Amino acid sequence: xTDTPIPQADPRAGFLALRxxxxxxxxxxxxxxxxxxxxxVLGFEQEFSAFVGAGHGIxxxxxxxxxxxxxxxxxxxxxxxxxxxxxxxxxxxxxIELAGAKPLLIDIDPATMTLDPQALAAAVARPxxxxxxxxxxxxxxxxxxxxxxxxxxxxxxxxxxxxxAQAHGALWGTRMVGSVGRLxxxxxxxxxxxxxxxxxxxxxxxxxxxxxxxRALRQYGWRQRYVSxxxxxxxxxxxxxxxxxxxxxTMLEAENQRRRDIAAAYDSGLAGLPVALPxxxxxxxxxxxxxxxxxxxxxxxxxxxxxxxxxxxxxYPVPVHLQPAYKGRLAIGPSGLAETERxxxxxxxxxxxxxxxxxxxxxxxxxxxxxCAETD
Numbered sequence: 001x002t003d004t005p006i007p008q009a010d011p012r013a014g015f016l017a018l019r020x021x022x023x024x025x026x027x028x029x030x031x032x033x034x035x036x037x038x039x040x041v042l043g044f045e046q047e048f049s050a051f052v053g054a055g056h057g058i059x060x061x062x063x064x065x066x067x068x069x070x071x072x073x074x075x076x077x078x079x080x081x082x083x084x085x086x087x088x089x090x091x092x093x094x095x096i097e098l099a100g101a102k103p104l105l106i107d108i109d110p111a112t113m114t115l116d117p118q119a120l121a122a123a124v125a126r127p128x129x130x131x132x133x134x135x136x137x138x139x140x141x142x143x144x145x146x147x148x149x150x151x152x153x154x155x156x157x158x159x160x161x162x163x164x165a166q167a168h169g170a171l172w173g174t175r176m177v178g179s180v181g182r183l184x185x186x187x188x189x190x191x192x193x194x195x196x197x198x199x200x201x202x203x204x205x206x207x208x209x210x211x212x213x214x215r216a217l218r219q220y221g222w223r224q225r226y227v228s229x230x231x232x233x234x235x236x237x238x239x240x241x242x243x244x245x246x247x248x249x250t251m252l253e254a255e256n257q258r259r260r261d262i263a264a265a266y267d268s269g270l271a272g273l274p275v276a277l278p279x280x281x282x283x284x285x286x287x288x289x290x291x292x293x294x295x296x297x298x299x300x301x302x303x304x305x306x307x308x309x310x311x312x313x314x315x316y317p318v319p320v321h322l323q324p325a326y327k328g329r330l331a332i333g334p335s336g337l338a339e340t341e342r343x344x345x346x347x348x349x350x351x352x353x354x355x356x357x358x359x360x361x362x363x364x365x366x367x368x369x370x371x372c373a374e375t376d
Contacts, residue, residue, distance in 0.1 A: 006351050006360050008311035011190040013355035014255070015197065018247055022197075025243040032239075037219070040242040045202070047249060048186075048194075051169075053179040054204035056211035059237030060218050063165040063187025066201035067095035069235065070183040071133060073203075073213040074159045076101040080132035081331060083123060083158070085115050086319040087340045088137045091187075092163050093320045093330070101132060105321050106333040108340050111279040113292075113347075114139050116339070117148035123333035124156045131156040138167035138177050140315070141193065141259070141289035143281055146172045146180045153181075161185065165201075168194040169256045171285035178204050183214075188245055193259070193289050194252050196241040255354040259288040262356055266291055269365035273372045275301070276346075290315055293368075294346040297375045302348055304371035310364055313349045 015022060029040060041059045049057030060066050076082065081104040082096045096103045104127075107119040115136045124131065134153040136144035146160075153160040160181035164170070168186060170177045178184025188200035203214045213230070216223050221230030263286070267277055276294035280286050292315065295301050302312050319340050321330050351364055 003309055003363065005309040006311055006356075006363060008313045008349060008351050009191045010353045010355060011195055013353060014195060014248075017355060018251065021247045022244055025247050026240055029239045029243045035239045036236055038239050040239045040246065041237050044237075044242040044246050044249070047246060048202060049204050051249065051252075052176045052184065052204050054184060055206045056204065056208065058203045058211060058214045058218060059242060060201045060203060061235040061237065062199040063185060063189065063201040064091040064095050064098075065218075065233070065235040066185035066187065066203045067092065067135070067161070067163060068098045069214050069217050069233075070161050070185050070203050071096065071099035071101060072217050073183065073210050074133060074161075076132045078102075079129060081127065081129050082133045082135060083120060083131055083333070084135040084163070085137055085139075085340065086321045086337055087113055087316065087343050088139065088163070088320065089165070089316065090320050090323065091165075092135060092137055093326065096135075102129070102331060103320075104128065104131065104331045104333060105337060105340075107335050107337050108343060109145070110339045110343070112139075112142050112144075112281055113343050114142060114144035115149060116335070117145050117152060119333055119335035120149060120152050122335045124152055126334050127156065128331050131158045133159045133161050135161045135163050137163040137165075138170055140278070140292055141167050141170055141287035142278075143167065143170050143172045143177050143284045143286075145281065146177075150180065159183070165189075165192065166289040167287055168192065169252055169285075170287045173283055179206070182207060183210060188241070193256060193287055194245065194248055196248075197244050198241055200237050200241045200245065202237070256287045258354040259352060260286070262352060262361060263288045263291050265361050266350065266365065269362075270368055273368065274376065275368070275372065288352060290349045291352045293348045293350060294343070295348060296346060298346050298348050300375040301371050304374045305367055308367040308370060310367040311351055314347060315349050316347075317344060319344050
């Protein structure tokens with residue numbers, strides 16, 4: 001009998017585990033008759049911002065819009081640069097351009113694959129123009145080095161905006177990511193640690209003025225209905241998704257712990273193999289949105305795992321600056337992007353989701369051992 005393939009991610013499993021509670025929450029919304037910006041959205045905004053440790057939360061349509069609205073809230077302009085990484089989901093860079101600013105791409109630290117403070121320092125020392133914001137990405141659930149990046153942003157006169165789309169519940173010291181910068185942004189895409197049954201996002205901030213601006217900007221710039229005081233957009237988290245997210249939020253810490261347990265099992269089971277295992281930043285709590293190996297034989301390793309029924313993915317195969325829509329036209333920091341390009345050639349994500357069973361974890365470990373032996 002052939003073993004059932006193990007997917008790299010399985011968002012359906014998480015919803016099935018909570019189906020009865022989610023069904024009740026959805027029926028409550030449907031029968032209530034209020035479907036946009038109602039009590040469920042307000043409740044989730046309050047609960048999630050309290051969880052993060054930020055004073056205000058504003059639900060929006062998706063994580064890209066969360067970044068866009070955060071940038072619009074600080075009023076970036078067409079001559080402004082926003083420093084971020086190229087080793088990220090393209091949404092990070094797309095949002096900067098949608099806000100009307102210019103991306104400035106900075107290299108990553110090879111160990112954690114997050115924004116390298118030394119490379120940012122070089123860009124701050126020799127900027128191509130005014131740097132209005134710095135967006136560190138808490139990649140794969142690993143907090144970026146906020147202790148170093150925050151002062152560098154301040155030195156440049158730039159706002160620190162955290163892209164925490166992959167890091168719900170991760171800790172920088174004792175603080176939740178998203179609460180450290182002036183604004184934090186989250187995605188609730190179905191594969192995230194805190195997932196919706198569709199798209200969703202949130203902006204969090206400790207500054208009431210910024211919260212008011214984001215709240216207006218997400219709905220045409222309205223502060224009173226039908227009167228646009230700002231040039232805004234339509235980006236509203238709907239009631240159904242908010243109701244689902246309120247249920248999922250109650251399980252987030254337990255599911256993050258399960259992710260850490262799976263990561264620890266992988267660490268132990270894969271030690272000594274010719275692959276680089278994920279680093280952990282000291283004094284931080286990683287939430288393992290992804291468990292990412294590095295191998296110079298990545299393609300061969302992935303093929304060998306596929307033949308063994310082990311699902312994998314590459315996050316991300318092409319850095320933003322090398323993608324057809326962006327190649328040759330984005331500003332790059334003076335340190336270049338060598339580590340970014342190297343990571344894109346080596347990273348490989350193993351199966352990682354809270355419902356992964358113990359026997360499946362064992363199969364993944366055995367599969368990586370076999371694949372490494374085959375590709376040695």
